[in-house]
Amino acid sequence: MSEHIHPATRIGHVHLRVADLERALGFYCGVLGFALTQRYGAKAAFVSAGGYHHHIGLNTWDSAGGGPPPPGSTGLYHLAVLYPTRAALADALRRLDAAGIPLTGASDHGVSEALYLDDPDRNGVELYWDRPEAAWPRDAAGGLQMVTQRLDLAALRALTA
Structure with missing residues (x-):
C-alpha cells in the first residue's frame, strides 16, 4: 500500500447536521456569502461558491432542534x-x-x-x-x-x- 492517491484529488464538499436550517443558511449564505443552489424539501439545502453544485450540504434530518456534541467526543x-x-x-x-x-x-x-x-x-x-x-x-x-x-x-x- 505504498501508492498515493492521485495528486489532483480534492475534497468536494462537506455535509453538516444542523439544528435549524434557516439559521444555518443565514450564516453560510447571509454572512459568508455562499449561494443557495438547491433546497431538498424543508430539511436540507446545498450551498456553493462560483456556481459549483455544492460545497456545503446542511440538513436537519437527524438533528432538528439538537445541540452540538459535548466536548471530548469525536466528530468534525x-x-x-x-x-x-x-x-x-x-x-x-x-x-x-x-x-x-x-x-x-x-x-x-x-x-x-x-x-x-x-x-x-x-x-x-x-x-x-x-x-x-x-x-x-x-x-x-x-x-x-x-x-x-x-x-x-x-x-x-x-x-x-
Missing part, C-alpha cells in the same frame, strides 16, 4: 474554506465583523493565513488563503516548515478599509 473538528486571495480573506473578515461574529482564533501558519470561528451550531469553521508555494517556509533540506504564529488582524482588516 472544523471545515475549511479556501479563499483565492488574501484580499478575499480580508473581505470574509469584514463580513464576520459586520455580523458581530467573534473569532475563536487567527493564525499565520507560514503556508497560509487562517481565521477560526464557530457556526451557529458550534461546528468549527476555518477561513483561509494559501500563500504561493514559492513563499512557503522550508528547512535547510527543503522540507515544509508550517508554523503557528499570531495573525496580524489589523493588517488584514486594512485591506478592506
Whole structure:
C-alpha cells in the first residue's frame, strides 16, 4: 500500500447536521456569502461558491432542534474554506465583523493565513488563503516548515478599509 492517491484529488464538499436550517443558511449564505443552489424539501439545502453544485450540504434530518456534541467526543473538528486571495480573506473578515461574529482564533501558519470561528451550531469553521508555494517556509533540506504564529488582524482588516 505504498501508492498515493492521485495528486489532483480534492475534497468536494462537506455535509453538516444542523439544528435549524434557516439559521444555518443565514450564516453560510447571509454572512459568508455562499449561494443557495438547491433546497431538498424543508430539511436540507446545498450551498456553493462560483456556481459549483455544492460545497456545503446542511440538513436537519437527524438533528432538528439538537445541540452540538459535548466536548471530548469525536466528530468534525472544523471545515475549511479556501479563499483565492488574501484580499478575499480580508473581505470574509469584514463580513464576520459586520455580523458581530467573534473569532475563536487567527493564525499565520507560514503556508497560509487562517481565521477560526464557530457556526451557529458550534461546528468549527476555518477561513483561509494559501500563500504561493514559492513563499512557503522550508528547512535547510527543503522540507515544509508550517508554523503557528499570531495573525496580524489589523493588517488584514486594512485591506478592506
